[in-house]
Each structure stands twice: as C-alpha cells, then as structure tokens.
Amino acid sequence: MDPFRRAQIILLCDLCKTAHLQSHCERCDINLCQTCVGKHISDSSIRHKVVPYKYRKSLNYSKCPDHADELCKHYCEKCDIPVCSTCVSSSKHKGHDTSDILEKLSAKTESLQKDLDELETRIYPRYEEMACGLQTEKAVLETNYGKLTTIADQHGELLHREVTAIVNQRKSDIQEMKIKHLSTLNKNTEEITQKMAELKQIMSDLKSILKSNDVSLTSTHKSRNSEFRTLPPKVRVRVPSFSPQKINKDQLNEMFGSLPSLSINTEHGDTMKSAEAVSSPPVKPLLDEPRVTAAIDTGYNKLYSVSCLSEDQVWTRGENDTMKLLNLQSKLLTSIQTKSGYLPQDIAVTRDGDLVYTDYRDKTINLIKNKQIQIVITLQGWRPLRVCCTSANDLLVTMNSDDVKQSKVVRYSGSTEKQSIQFDDQGRPLYKSGGDISENKNLDICVADWYARAVVVVNQSGKLRFRYTGHPSNTEQSFYPRGLTTDSQSHILTADFNNNRIHILDQDGQFLRYIHCDLERPYGLCVDIRDNLFVAECDTAKVMKIQYL
Incomplete structure (x- = not known):
C-alpha cells in the first residue's frame, strides 16, 4: 500500500508542514514536497542532494555519550569528535570551532571512496598481475625442467648400462631442484593470494561502510592503503642449464655433465605511491616560530x-x-x-x-x-x-x-x-x-x-x-x-x-x-x-x- 494513502500515517513536508512529502535531501536530512524542493535548492552555497523519498538513505547518527537523549549532529574540530547541540553550547566545547556532521561525513566519505577507487583500480590489479605472472612462470618452469629431463634421458641412453646410475642421479638432482623452485614459487603465490584476500576484505568493508552511511563507522575507519602500496617480494627463479660431455668410459661421471647450484633471486616489491603522493608529495616545512x-x-x-x-x-x-x-x-x-x-x-x-x-x-x-x-x-x-x-x-x-x-x-x-x-x-x-x-x-x-x-x-x-x-x-x-x-x-x-x-x-x-x-x-x-x-x-x-x- 502507498504510505502516503494510509489513513493512520500522514507524512508531510518538513518546510511547509502542509503538503505531502515526495522528496528527501540527503545533504540536509529533511523531507520536501514538490513545491518546496525548488526553494530548498535555491541556496547554491550548499551542495544539496535531493532524491525521491523512497530512495532516501537514512543516516545513523551516533548517540551523545554525555546526553543520552540527543544525537550527534555536529562535529567539534578541536576535539575531533561528533557532538550534540547541548555539547556545542556547553563549557566543555566553548570557543571550539564546530561544523555540521554531514559536512564531515561528506569529506570522510570522499576519502573512503578515494581509498576504494585506488584499491580497485591501482593496487589490486597489480597484485592480480603478479599472481598471473607467477602462474605463467610456473608453466614455463615445468616446460624447461621437462626439457632438462629429456636431455638427461637422451644422453643417458648413449651410455647404456655403464652410466645408468649416473643418469638416475642427475634426474634425481633435477627433480629436487624443480621441487625447490616450485615450492618457492608456490610460497610466493600463497603470499600474494593472502594479500589479495585481505584487499578484497578491505574493499568489501569499505563498500559496506559507504553503503551503510553510518557516521560512527565512517569517522573511525583507518585507511590501510599505505600498508599495501609496498608490493610483496617477487621471486625470480633461474632454470639451470645442462652441459653434456663427450662419452669417455673412464671419466663417465665427469663427462656426463653437471648442474649449477640452485639459483633463486628475490626482488624487493615496488612501493606504489598514492595518487596524492604522485601529484603532491606531502612535504611539511618547518615553522619559523614553533x-x-x-x-x-x-x-x-x-x-x-x-x-x-x-x-x-x-x-x-x-x-x-x-x-x-x-x-x-x-x-x-x-x-x-x-x-x-x-x-x-x-x-x-x-x-x-x-x-x-x-x-x-x-x-x-x-x-x-x-x-x-x-x-x-x-x-x-x-x-x-x-x-x-x-x-x-x-x-x-x-x-x-x-x-x-x-x-x-x-x-x-x-x-x-x-x-x-x-x-x-x-x-x-x-x-x-x-x-x-x-x-x-x-x-x-x-x-x-x-x-x-x-x-x-x-x-x-x-x-x-x-x-x-x-x-x-x-x-x-x-x-x-x-x-x-x-x-x-x-x-x-x-x-x-x-x-x-x-x-x-x-x-x-x-x-x-x-x-x-x-x-x-x-x-x-x-x-x-x-x-x-x-x-x-x-x-x-x-x-x-x-x-x-
């Protein structure tokens, strides 16, 4: 049933108090009829956001810890906390600059949105890119190690029974190095995957905060973007080469060829600068007079x-x-x-x-x-x-x-x-x-x-x-x-x-x-x-x- 037509509930415009409301200003948190919308938005100094009443977002004001019956609709800039109207006029906040909580909410929401945008468009894609690169490198690793095994097999067949033990030993060495390489890459993959999971959770939390429009959650959220701008270390593995020698029955072991020692290099992860840091480094000059x-x-x-x-x-x-x-x-x-x-x-x-x-x-x-x-x-x-x-x-x-x-x-x-x-x-x-x-x-x-x-x-x-x-x-x-x-x-x-x-x-x-x-x-x-x-x-x-x- 249309809420405007219920006999027991009559919702009226907050300005004229006579006409049925049809719209809601989320910026000012008031209900408006069609006639009063034009009057309300005529003040161009404020960025009003008028939406149909049924699509409004309800604001979850926090209750004042000192005045239980009042909601915190103001913000004390000096104390950096939400306050109610009674707090504003009290001696505790006398002389302090205060602002509308909605203005503070708007600024904080914008900051949260920037964090989410950076995570979605810049940081998380880099982690995805690293994870994809590791999968490709593991596939190449499999191919190259397969080639090494094949070379060892072919060379071993030429030496027949005299070199069977040596061939098996070399294959065992190759397999062991491959396992260590794969183990290293798998560990690196797990680290990247874990970070990606954390990033997904943070992005989900940010979306939830933004969607909830909860003042308390929004104002207390601490950004973790800087923590993830430094990408995890990237493991580089180098597949060893195999150098077969001419067959000499008296020097089979030496002539069969050897593998170099295992080579795994770890590159330090790059640190991604924030969008703000790229455009304007946060330099704070010293005051002449502290x-x-x-x-x-x-x-x-x-x-x-x-x-x-x-x-x-x-x-x-x-x-x-x-x-x-x-x-x-x-x-x-x-x-x-x-x-x-x-x-x-x-x-x-x-x-x-x-x-x-x-x-x-x-x-x-x-x-x-x-x-x-x-x-x-x-x-x-x-x-x-x-x-x-x-x-x-x-x-x-x-x-x-x-x-x-x-x-x-x-x-x-x-x-x-x-x-x-x-x-x-x-x-x-x-x-x-x-x-x-x-x-x-x-x-x-x-x-x-x-x-x-x-x-x-x-x-x-x-x-x-x-x-x-x-x-x-x-x-x-x-x-x-x-x-x-x-x-x-x-x-x-x-x-x-x-x-x-x-x-x-x-x-x-x-x-x-x-x-x-x-x-x-x-x-x-x-x-x-x-x-x-x-x-x-x-x-x-x-x-x-x-x-x-």
Missing part, C-alpha cells in the same frame, strides 16, 4: 616520559610506579601501576594502541592490554632502559649489562629476539649507555646515548651511519640529549636537557634548527600522527604540545 598549543599538568613531582595514544591523549610516567593516561585538558583518564611496584623505566604505545613499559629493577618488558599486565620478556644479565615500537610492530629496546659496562639495542618480535646491535665494523662498542630510541621513516635506528652525550644513528642492519654531538652554537652548557623522537619527514628531534631546547636534525644528521618555546628541562619526547611534538618537562612535570611543522 608555538605551544596545549599544556598538560600531569600531577607528578618529576616527569620523565610521554607517549602519544592519539592527538589528544598521552601516556606519561613520572617518579613513582603509576603510569597515567591524560587528555589535553589535564584530565586523568586511566592510571595503571607496574606489576612489580617499581618505577617504570620507559613507556611506548604499540600500533594496536596497547601500552608497553620497561622495568629496570625487575629486568622485564611488559605489555598492558585491556588493563591487564603481561610480562613479554624477562632478561638475563641485562637490564632494559628505553623502548619504542617500529613500523613493523617490533619493539626496539636499549639496555645495559648488569655491571653497566656494556650497552646494546635489541629488536623483538613479540617475545622473540630478532636482532642485536652492539658493535661497529671494527668490533668497537657503538654505545656507551642506553638511552631514548626511535625508528626513523627510512628505518634508521636513532639512540640518544646519554653517557656519550651524542645521538647515534645506525641503519636497519645495524651499520653506523653517523653520530651527532651537538651544534657549535652550544656555548652555555654541553650537549646532553635525553628524549628522542622522529617524525613523518624523517627529522630526528632530541631534547637538549641542559640547554632547555630541542635540536631538529635531518635524516643524515645535519642540524636544521632549535625549538625553544621557553622549555624547562625537556626530558621525554614523542610526536602524534599529525607531527605535533609533545615534550615532557622534568621539573615542572608538564607536557607541552608544540606545533613546529
């Missing part, structure tokens, strides 16, 4: 570390056994005590948003997930100092020996040690002590060596690239690097504790400039995803949020 945008009072007597959970929430550690999660308004959101009751030596946030801390006294590295503490690593003969999480979700940990005579950097995947960095090419120690650590965008490992009063940078394999011992303008106090972090531009930032400033270096160790901002005893550093710098001031126990790009 500025403090927020100050967080942590409540500690002394403050040592800060680690970003998000743009407006940071984990901190001070002079006691309690780690605190605070927002930009200095509100305590969560506090967690160490398992041992000892002072945490350092903290870091993983890519999954969990907290990791090191316990120097207990010799442990611990993971906090859902407020539950799990000991991930227990050291023997070494004590952990500083920790950071890498782009591959590994942990890099600086540590000193129990007698404090040796220092090294260790990479862990879960609880498994993957790499240990301690000496240079001449066998000399790279570090005098452990210190703050960070992985740069070019995968260099950067350490603030406290005792050496230097920033020591090695490449991904642990080979020394350079040491930075301060700028010649350091005339007041000697350079004393404490906190250290890196940003999206591959800058290295280190806190000069004695001189109350931050040094900014490029990825090759060249000094660029200082950040002053009236800092007092800067100790710990971190940057958020938008390259805002957070500085933990030791003596004031405050975290200063600084915009410097």
Whole structure:
C-alpha cells in the first residue's frame, strides 16, 4: 500500500508542514514536497542532494555519550569528535570551532571512496598481475625442467648400462631442484593470494561502510592503503642449464655433465605511491616560530616520559610506579601501576594502541592490554632502559649489562629476539649507555646515548651511519640529549636537557634548527600522527604540545 494513502500515517513536508512529502535531501536530512524542493535548492552555497523519498538513505547518527537523549549532529574540530547541540553550547566545547556532521561525513566519505577507487583500480590489479605472472612462470618452469629431463634421458641412453646410475642421479638432482623452485614459487603465490584476500576484505568493508552511511563507522575507519602500496617480494627463479660431455668410459661421471647450484633471486616489491603522493608529495616545512598549543599538568613531582595514544591523549610516567593516561585538558583518564611496584623505566604505545613499559629493577618488558599486565620478556644479565615500537610492530629496546659496562639495542618480535646491535665494523662498542630510541621513516635506528652525550644513528642492519654531538652554537652548557623522537619527514628531534631546547636534525644528521618555546628541562619526547611534538618537562612535570611543522 502507498504510505502516503494510509489513513493512520500522514507524512508531510518538513518546510511547509502542509503538503505531502515526495522528496528527501540527503545533504540536509529533511523531507520536501514538490513545491518546496525548488526553494530548498535555491541556496547554491550548499551542495544539496535531493532524491525521491523512497530512495532516501537514512543516516545513523551516533548517540551523545554525555546526553543520552540527543544525537550527534555536529562535529567539534578541536576535539575531533561528533557532538550534540547541548555539547556545542556547553563549557566543555566553548570557543571550539564546530561544523555540521554531514559536512564531515561528506569529506570522510570522499576519502573512503578515494581509498576504494585506488584499491580497485591501482593496487589490486597489480597484485592480480603478479599472481598471473607467477602462474605463467610456473608453466614455463615445468616446460624447461621437462626439457632438462629429456636431455638427461637422451644422453643417458648413449651410455647404456655403464652410466645408468649416473643418469638416475642427475634426474634425481633435477627433480629436487624443480621441487625447490616450485615450492618457492608456490610460497610466493600463497603470499600474494593472502594479500589479495585481505584487499578484497578491505574493499568489501569499505563498500559496506559507504553503503551503510553510518557516521560512527565512517569517522573511525583507518585507511590501510599505505600498508599495501609496498608490493610483496617477487621471486625470480633461474632454470639451470645442462652441459653434456663427450662419452669417455673412464671419466663417465665427469663427462656426463653437471648442474649449477640452485639459483633463486628475490626482488624487493615496488612501493606504489598514492595518487596524492604522485601529484603532491606531502612535504611539511618547518615553522619559523614553533608555538605551544596545549599544556598538560600531569600531577607528578618529576616527569620523565610521554607517549602519544592519539592527538589528544598521552601516556606519561613520572617518579613513582603509576603510569597515567591524560587528555589535553589535564584530565586523568586511566592510571595503571607496574606489576612489580617499581618505577617504570620507559613507556611506548604499540600500533594496536596497547601500552608497553620497561622495568629496570625487575629486568622485564611488559605489555598492558585491556588493563591487564603481561610480562613479554624477562632478561638475563641485562637490564632494559628505553623502548619504542617500529613500523613493523617490533619493539626496539636499549639496555645495559648488569655491571653497566656494556650497552646494546635489541629488536623483538613479540617475545622473540630478532636482532642485536652492539658493535661497529671494527668490533668497537657503538654505545656507551642506553638511552631514548626511535625508528626513523627510512628505518634508521636513532639512540640518544646519554653517557656519550651524542645521538647515534645506525641503519636497519645495524651499520653506523653517523653520530651527532651537538651544534657549535652550544656555548652555555654541553650537549646532553635525553628524549628522542622522529617524525613523518624523517627529522630526528632530541631534547637538549641542559640547554632547555630541542635540536631538529635531518635524516643524515645535519642540524636544521632549535625549538625553544621557553622549555624547562625537556626530558621525554614523542610526536602524534599529525607531527605535533609533545615534550615532557622534568621539573615542572608538564607536557607541552608544540606545533613546529
């Protein structure tokens, strides 16, 4: 039955309140009659989207967590969250810029659509191309190995019984090499297929989000496109040649011919640039005058570390056994005590948003997930100092020996040690002590060596690239690097504790400039995803949020 003709339900135009509605503006979320459509779209400053009422998409507004009876139809730009009308007028968001949630939804939807378009038109086809190429290469491999077998058979027939054993041995060698080649290609195929399955799921999820028009799902979605722009390694196999020799009964084994060693070369996968990166590389120049945008009072007597959970929430550690999660308004959101009751030596946030801390006294590295503490690593003969999480979700940990005579950097995947960095090419120690650590965008490992009063940078394999011992303008106090972090531009930032400033270096160790901002005893550093710098001031126990790009 036509809903407009039901006696018990009369649906009227939201503007004139008298005529039956026939259309719906998805942009403004209002119902319109035929007469009012023209009036509504006359405002050309807004991109209206009017559709027949029966084809409308219903918007799933999220409920306000603070005002249960209201829907979040606005967006606070400063707090980066959906808010309701009551929130907008409250003191909590006083002076904050707000926008219509539909405008934010439109922008986010456009971003999601771009991600989906890139996955469908650029990234996934490349994976398909690689998978198809592997199938073709396997077919060629079968043919060429078949030819090798045939050559071996033909040559073996000429040698009759005297070379039967040798012929069988060579065929066995060929078969073994073929199996290894095929096994390698099959493994590569499985890796590609798995990635393709993940991409299909992501594309399906994006389509579902776009179709649902759900504000919450849309605004919280995190793009994974950059993860797949780097294509998987491509295996190259080389079929060996067979070189038969003239038959000599006394030297059958040597004259029959030999196979070269198995050759499998793996080429690193290409990294596909995003459409935005191709047209406009994301270069962020340094500001001439960095500025403090927020100050967080942590409540500690002394403050040592800060680690970003998000743009407006940071984990901190001070002079006691309690780690605190605070927002930009200095509100305590969560506090967690160490398992041992000892002072945490350092903290870091993983890519999954969990907290990791090191316990120097207990010799442990611990993971906090859902407020539950799990000991991930227990050291023997070494004590952990500083920790950071890498782009591959590994942990890099600086540590000193129990007698404090040796220092090294260790990479862990879960609880498994993957790499240990301690000496240079001449066998000399790279570090005098452990210190703050960070992985740069070019995968260099950067350490603030406290005792050496230097920033020591090695490449991904642990080979020394350079040491930075301060700028010649350091005339007041000697350079004393404490906190250290890196940003999206591959800058290295280190806190000069004695001189109350931050040094900014490029990825090759060249000094660029200082950040002053009236800092007092800067100790710990971190940057958020938008390259805002957070500085933990030791003596004031405050975290200063600084915009410097």
